[in-house]
Amino acid sequence: MDFTPTEEQAAARELAAQIFGDLSTPERLAANGTGTDAELWKALGSSGLIGAVRDIGLLGLVLLLEEQGRTTAQVPFAAGCVYGLLAVDTHGTDEQRRRLLPGFEDGSAVATGAFPAAAGVRAEGSALTGTVPWVPWLRDATHVLVADAAHRLWMVRAADARIEDVELTAPWSAGRLVLDGTPAERIGGDHAYERVLADARTAFAGVQAGVCSGSLARAVEYTSVREQFGKPLAAKQAVLLRAADAYMDTEAIRVTSYEAAWRRDELLGYREAALTAAWWAAEAGTRVVHAGQHLHGGMGADLDHPVHRHFLWGRQIAAYLGCGSEVLSELGELIAVSAEGGAR
CATH class of the missing domain: 1.10.540.10 (Acyl-CoA dehydrogenase/oxidase, N-terminal domain)
Structure with missing residues (x-):
């Protein structure tokens, strides 16, 4: 690689x-x-x-x-x-x-995705019916890629659906998508859903790597100039160790997202790699943004402080497209199926 x-x-x-x-x-x-x-x-x-x-x-x-x-x-x-x-x-x-x-x-058209597949969305011919509780960036979208209960992909014009405002942890301009015989066009065939979901998990793991890098950079800057008892906070061993752990977690998110993306570009199998990146983004990402906020001390509790945005984004990404335990379970099932196939 x-x-x-x-x-x-x-x-x-x-x-x-x-x-x-x-x-x-x-x-x-x-x-x-x-x-x-x-x-x-x-x-x-x-x-x-x-x-x-x-x-x-x-x-x-x-x-x-x-x-x-x-x-x-x-x-x-x-x-x-x-x-x-x-x-x-x-x-x-x-x-x-x-x-x-x-x-x-x-950029004149903006797409978002109703992902993962929503069990309540069904297709009748080329019309969709059902509700997706929340879709990121839906209020700003012109098109929505919808995954139905059968894991088929459909492109819907946002203007043809009903959109209700929803507030998320992160300020992602989200909405509830209500489909009631909404016209749609099919995108792709078999396995298109799995590939787009793997792409999304890899991409948002990349976002998480940046979120964590930004949070850690702010924490390093703050602890380097904030003094306690005449010395910078960064001189304390506990602060150094917390920052070091956050750095290693951030690098793990970065390298696993790189691997999944590289394998996709090289036309290699990458679903397992995408799930691995998603797991690191969820589990390690949560640890890093918590550390970034904690290392700011009392300032980290200020909702208007820039580091709080990293915290909100990190928590949102950790829950999007499957939390850590869900992704790990899916990865285990995929590995088991691959092993059985190899045995045969």
């Missing part, structure tokens, strides 16, 4: 870091509330970063999402790329690609 970025991936990551760093400031985040930062989203589209994902692959996307996570930038970048751009590019028909991809590439 070689996770060294290509020139194109490195250039895209550098541009993403610049855009997120310039436009995703604590002041702008506070002003935007739970809504998408329209100016930032426009900048990502006009810079070509969204469309570039088709060329730089899932590993390139993970690198970009790390930069988003560092600043908790308030845009549906992961959802739009995974459930819109990559899903249609990989599983759509030629006609669907021609019709849908231009909007997803320039």
Whole structure:
């Protein structure tokens, strides 16, 4: 395995870091509330970063999402790329690609996903009925990739569905999706759902790696300048050990998300790798954002402090697409099935 970025991936990551760093400031985040930062989203589209994902692959996307996570930038970048751009590019028909991809590439269309598959959503012909309790970024989406109870994928126009506001732990502009004979078009065939879900788990693990990096960086900066009894907090062994554990957890999230993305780009089996990355993102991610907040002492309890956003994002990602125990159970079942197949 070689996770060294290509020139194109490195250039895209550098541009993403610049855009997120310039436009995703604590002041702008506070002003935007739970809504998408329209100016930032426009900048990502006009810079070509969204469309570039088709060329730089899932590993390139993970690198970009790390930069988003560092600043908790308030845009549906992961959802739009995974459930819109990559899903249609990989599983759509030629006609669907021609019709849908231009909007997803320039950001004029925004996709999100009703994932994992909702047992209550059923298809009758090309119409969907059912309710998905919460869908991230739904209030800002133009399209929703819906997974029905049979694990088939359908693209729905948000304007054709009923959307009710829902507040999540993280300010992800979420909503409840209500479908009542809503027209939909099929995307992909057999195994498309499993692949898109693996893509999503890998992508959001990449976001989590960035969230944890940002939380830890803030904690290191704070403990280096905050003094107690005439010495920086960072000089205390307990603080050093807590930060070191958080660093190792963050690296584990990063390397497992890289591996899953690399395997996907190399056309290798990657569902097990994606589940592994998702488990680290859930379990280790929770530990890191708790550590980041704890190392800020009393300041960490301030709901307006920037580190609190990392805490909220980290907790939300840990629960999205399956919590740690659910993902671990699914991984065990997948390994068992693979072993049985090998035995035969």
